[in-house]
Amino acid sequence: MESNGIIDIQFWRLCAAYVFVVILLVIVKRRGISREREIIIATFRMTIQLFIAGYVLTYIFNDPHPVITVTMLGAMSIFSIMNIFKQMKFSLKRQIKWCIACSMMTGPIITLLFFNGIVIDFTPWYEPRYVIPIAGMIIGSAMTGLTLALKNLYEGMTSNRDKIEAMLMLGAAPKKAVKKYVDQAFDSAVLPTINNMLGMGIVFLPGMMTGQILAGISPTVAIEYQIAVILGGLGGVSLTVIIFILLSYKVFFTKNAQLDL
Structure with missing residues (x-):
C-alpha cells in the first residue's frame, strides 16, 4: 500500500519481520548460548518503546512548543546518563557520576546548538521535527x-x-602517569564512528540516509543530511569524551597523588 508515494508497511508484513528474531533464537539455542531471555526482552522493549515514541512524536510534531522540545531533550539526556550507569559492571564513585552527567549535559548540547544554528539553520529553533531526531543521534553517539x-x-x-x-613514585604527575590510558580510552570512544565513516557509501548505506531515500527524498539531499549528521555525531562524541576525561582522571587520585581505584 502506498501513501503519497511511500510504501506503508502493512501490520502483518511488519510482524513477518520478527521471523529474524526467531531465527536468532534458534541459532543461540542450538549453539548453547544463553541469550534467549536478553533477545526476547530487547525485542519486546524495542517494539514498545518505538511505538510509544512514534505516537508521542506525532503529537509533538502537530503541536510544537519550546517547553515540550526542551523537556524532551532533558529526558533524553537523563535517560542516556542512567543508561551509562547501568552498563558499568563496577561501582562508580559519586564524583565519577557527576563527571558523566556534566559531560553528557555539555558535549551533546554544544554540538546540537552549533549543528542546528550553523549547519542546518532552521526556524523556529525549537522545531521538534529537526531538533529531536538530530539530538537523538548526537546524544546516542555520545x-x-x-x-x-x-x-x-x-x-x-x-x-x-x-x-x-x-x-608516581618516580615523581611523575598524575596527568602524565595516566596519559597513555586516557589516550587509549579516547581512541576507543571515537574509533567506532571513524570505522563507520570509512565504510559509508561503499560497504553500506547508513540508516538515516536509507530511511530518507525510502521516504522519497532525493539521494543527493539524503547524502547531505547524512554527512552532516555523521560529522555532528563525531563532534558530539569527541567533545563529550574529552570533557569527561579532563574532569574525571583526577578523581582516580587522592589529594596526595596516590592512585585510588
Whole structure:
C-alpha cells in the first residue's frame, strides 16, 4: 500500500519481520548460548518503546512548543546518563557520576546548538521535527562513546596499576602517569564512528540516509543530511569524551597523588 508515494508497511508484513528474531533464537539455542531471555526482552522493549515514541512524536510534531522540545531533550539526556550507569559492571564513585552527567549535559548540547544554528539553520529553533531526531543521534553517539571510554579507562588503569604507581613514585604527575590510558580510552570512544565513516557509501548505506531515500527524498539531499549528521555525531562524541576525561582522571587520585581505584 502506498501513501503519497511511500510504501506503508502493512501490520502483518511488519510482524513477518520478527521471523529474524526467531531465527536468532534458534541459532543461540542450538549453539548453547544463553541469550534467549536478553533477545526476547530487547525485542519486546524495542517494539514498545518505538511505538510509544512514534505516537508521542506525532503529537509533538502537530503541536510544537519550546517547553515540550526542551523537556524532551532533558529526558533524553537523563535517560542516556542512567543508561551509562547501568552498563558499568563496577561501582562508580559519586564524583565519577557527576563527571558523566556534566559531560553528557555539555558535549551533546554544544554540538546540537552549533549543528542546528550553523549547519542546518532552521526556524523556529525549537522545531521538534529537526531538533529531536538530530539530538537523538548526537546524544546516542555520545552515550556509546562515553561508555566505551569509561570502560577502557577503568580497565586500563586497573590492569596497569603497578606501572602507574611506579611512575608516581618516580615523581611523575598524575596527568602524565595516566596519559597513555586516557589516550587509549579516547581512541576507543571515537574509533567506532571513524570505522563507520570509512565504510559509508561503499560497504553500506547508513540508516538515516536509507530511511530518507525510502521516504522519497532525493539521494543527493539524503547524502547531505547524512554527512552532516555523521560529522555532528563525531563532534558530539569527541567533545563529550574529552570533557569527561579532563574532569574525571583526577578523581582516580587522592589529594596526595596516590592512585585510588
